[in-house]
Amino acid sequence: MAQTTPNHTQTVSGWAAHDSSGEITPFIFKRRENGINDVTIKILYCGICHTDLHQARNDWGITMYPVVPGHEITGVVTKVGSNVKTFSVGDRVGVGCLAATCLECDFCKESQENYCEDLQFTYNGIFWDGSITYGGYSKMLVADHRYVVRIPENLPMDAAAPLLCAGVTVFSPLRDHDLHKTPGKKIGVVGLGGLGHVAVKFGKAFGHHVTVISTSPSKEKEAKDHLGADDFIVSTDDQQMQKGKRSLDFILNTVSAKHCLGPLLELLKVNGTMVVVGAPDQPFTLPSFPMIFGKRAVKGSVIGGMDETREMMELCGKHNITCDIELTSPDKINQALDRVAKNDVRYRFVIDIANAPAATVDDDQICSNL
Ligand SMILES: [Zn+2]
Ligand SMILES: [Zn+2]
Structure with missing residues (x-):
């Protein structure tokens, strides 16, 4: 069942798995309003990570359906909260695996947020407001700016996406x-x-x-x-x-x-x-x-902290490092996931969200989702 958290008033179109078959179908859902620490991102591309497959199919027994996978996200900032000084509208940015951490433990203080015991992931996590997080297989994301990084100008946004995970x-x-x-x-x-x-x-x-x-x-x-x-x-x-x-x-x-x-x-x-x-x-x-x-x-070792993610992005910009990708589209995510399961990809699928039409679902589904 979709969540009904207050302040989650923005309707977003995306793609979700609804049960352990892992089949991805169009899904309309709600995201929170842009808070004072948030940036809103128009998603352009999202990589397909092996984790997405495991979560979509509930291989680890922890999936909360419906799940909108995706934690290799690139896009453009469309809105910034009043506390956000580091990003402006129009900035090219990326979001990886982290949606929230405790901000207080030793790991958070040293920007090793990836080892925080309270870390919440970009999808299938529980955000500070109690809502379940939905990932990058969608048209738009609201993210706390502390978990957002800049993408260097010389890197293409599609091939840069998998760098985030x-x-x-x-x-x-x-x-x-x-x-x-x-x-x-x-x-x-x-x-x-x-x-x-x-x-x-x-x-x-x-x-x-x-x-x-x-x-x-x-x-x-x-x-x-x-x-x-x-x-x-x-x-x-x-x-x-x-x-x-x-x-x-x-x-x-x-x-x-x-x-x-x-x-x-x-x-x-x-x-x-x-x-x-x-x-x-x-x-x-x-x-x-x-x-x-x-x-x-x-x-x-698991993913990385936010400072090292920023450092990595700068080094990728300096050395012109991106991933080798196969671009796919939202209507072909299921085929892509099947190929990921067989390691049949060189070397990462990236979903072209920017050029995809908004997800459409039938009326029945809209009612139950909203
Ligand atoms: Zn990943
Ligand atoms: Zn922490």
Whole structure:
């Protein structure tokens, strides 16, 4: 059932899943009035993240239907609240995964809002006013300005959209290990998908030697010729894995399928670190010997804080980094989600919201939604 929160008076057209079939259909709903800390954004583009698929289909058992997915949003500011000094009407902006955090804990104070215990997501979250948040598969968004970032003028708004989730997810661990400012390291990127391909671009832009590690030999040419990777290891090829032992300073593991971390850890030098950003629904296999006999560490990381999202965007502007995308339209979201489920996309779908007609639904549905 749609929400009926006071002040939610703006009618918006969007696209939602209504049950665990995950099928996305047109949906008319309400957003809050633009508050004093808010900006209203006319959405131009929204990326399709793997998370959208999980949430639409209730894979994690936490979906509140109807759900309007989308947390890789770019658009133009159309309204600003009286407290907002950092944005003006007409600004090109982006919104990622965060809609609200507590603003008071140590993590919020240090702009690591992504680790706030009270963080609420851009969709399927609960905003400060008690309303359920609706995401970027829609024509318009009202967002608190503290969770909004500027998109550099030289970046196209469609290919910049996935930077808001995929981009910052791989940037944050690189930054955390000072790899954005200490060039010349040997970095491994496991998995060449939506996350991995941006990680390779960052690695090269920051002056590192980048090795892609993948189960698919067919990706070698693309990794090297198109993305600029220096080396490629087929993880199912024992000889190649042997040759790569103790060669890497740092590994970013983007794979979201169940796998064993042991052979990958062997690729790290002594004292090296692997950061895991993929989220398999089954536990990893983690043998102790490669950790103990190489003093190696395995860590996790989730998206990024707002300051580092801003820093990432500036660096993307400076180095001209965007995602490689396939543009799609709202009426083809279901086909796109099916292909995302099969990892059949290079490397991210982005929905062209700007050029789509407003969602239309039949009268019955409008009544029950409003
Ligand atoms: Zn995402
Ligand atoms: Zn907090």
